[in-house]
Amino acid sequence: MKRRQLYTGVVALAASGVVFVLPFLFIFITAAKTKQDAASLRFSLPVEWRLWENFIEVLQARNYMLLLAYFNSTVITVVAVTLLVLFGAMVGYVLQRRPSRWNTVIYGCVLAGLMIPPAVVPTIWVLQSLGLFKSISGMILIQVAYGLAFTVLLFRSFIATIPRDLDEAAIIDGAKPLQIFFRVVLPLLKPVTVTVIVVQSIAIFNDFTNPLYYLPGRENVTVQLTLYNFQGQFQTQFNLLFMNILLVTIPPLIVFVFFNRQIVAGMTAGAVKG
């Protein structure tokens, strides 16, 4: 039994190594190669380590476009996630705490938001008629709309675990509905809020297709779109492309490493009574 456990453990480790670690290593060593060396796309150590030079070159490419992209992506991510947490928690709170005939309708809308696939062209029409197409704020609203359904469900199930007595104690203490929400309920949502922040900020930061559709324009570039800088119709600079991938991967990685434990805590909290 023990030996068998050892074997399965080794096999599982090897499999996850192949799936997760090898690609990352490949990115790293290719990012350190020269242009010619990288073009062969072989899994070998670089002939000449050019990590720093490649880094500078990627940074300076197209007039420091990567920095602008970092700025844009950060603005979109931070604002969108803030709105998601705020609205998700509020909708979840009202859905859970105030039963009314409208709840079924709202709940139906939330589920529809999860089930109905987004249509790109009509969305662009709407954005154009609102004057939000090609704008950062339009992009933020789209990310909020895409993420809200899942966020509401997550918050709603978590709020169900907060005893109603707390709301009532606050009412007796003289709290208005908004005060109950911000001073009693929201602080208690911390575990699930961390989950939402991590999951959504990584999803939004790493989003490639939505900025591609809804946010064209050189000044609107987001980090994932900078990958196009080094990938042309006739030639691709693989060393710089992979250096770019490496740089773009680092922020979500840091977030994940720090919040790893809380994510799981928030995901399972409310599933079982603790």
Place this chain on the structure above:
Amino acid sequence: MTSVVLDNVRKSFGSLDVMKGVDLTIDAGEFCVFVGPSGCGKSTLLRIISGLETSSSGKVFIDGKDVTDAEPSQRGIAMVFQSYALYPHLTVAENIGFGLSLAKRPKAEIAEKVKQTADILQLSHLLDRKPKALSGGQRQRVAIGRAIIRNPKVFLFDEPLSNLDASLRAQMRMELTELHAKLGATMIYVTHDQVEAMTMADKIVVLNGGTIEQVGTPMALYNNPATPFVAGFIGSPKMNLFEGEAAKRESCKTYGIRPEHISLSTTDGKWHGVVRHIERLGADTVVHLDLPELPSLVVRTEGDRSISVGQTLFASPFKSKEHRFS
């Protein structure tokens, strides 16, 4: 002077009538206990007084003012919940001062009042702790502190001791009674435990099925229960209640006699029966007798009496202590 007046208060959830017209007057400074079995509407009545629940019809007056439509915070009440309902993310001091900080009072005033309250409840050394680092009794005291600091006209307690263990409960009963004497405020206390009702109350309100069965002092309810329900609910062990043939022989609909008002004898008595079960409590012994013509009879007798199961005994009620309900 009256403090709380309920005027024909009714409450229904859909087609279910929970409160069926309750009229009640509670005097200022009184310790009033609502007691009754689960689902009798005692907590609903308390929540109607607090304003957390609205009555379907009828009026609620607190301190002479009609508060039927007033917000809970406008009623001059404070409430202690069964689950304590402490805010888990705030310290003890912040929990106690929460109401004042909502009212945007100056920090120094809040700190001063929190300190005073903590002194009354011996919580001063715990002010920086979070609720999860407190014991059950300490949490209870914090919940009471949160009520005291509001300086309310009426305190409402919703089964506050039911989460505590037996010895702590006895201690908290005493502390609450002392607190009542110290503050002199009106207190309304909901419990299903008749011991709490008897030991703490100035006035007991016995509720059953959404109506008031009887209102009175503990001893009045014990000595002169108005209905068989009250008779059975107040006092432990329960009063022996006989219906049907046995009651008819006593020329009433229900005949009641308390276990402590029956004398046992080995030679003669009104009833005779076989001992089925004996509970030794130390100071007292509770004897369960099987009677041929009646349902079983419970008798409370002195602790050191030698009785054995299967023995035949005679029992006689004290004449002046019999209860006949028609």
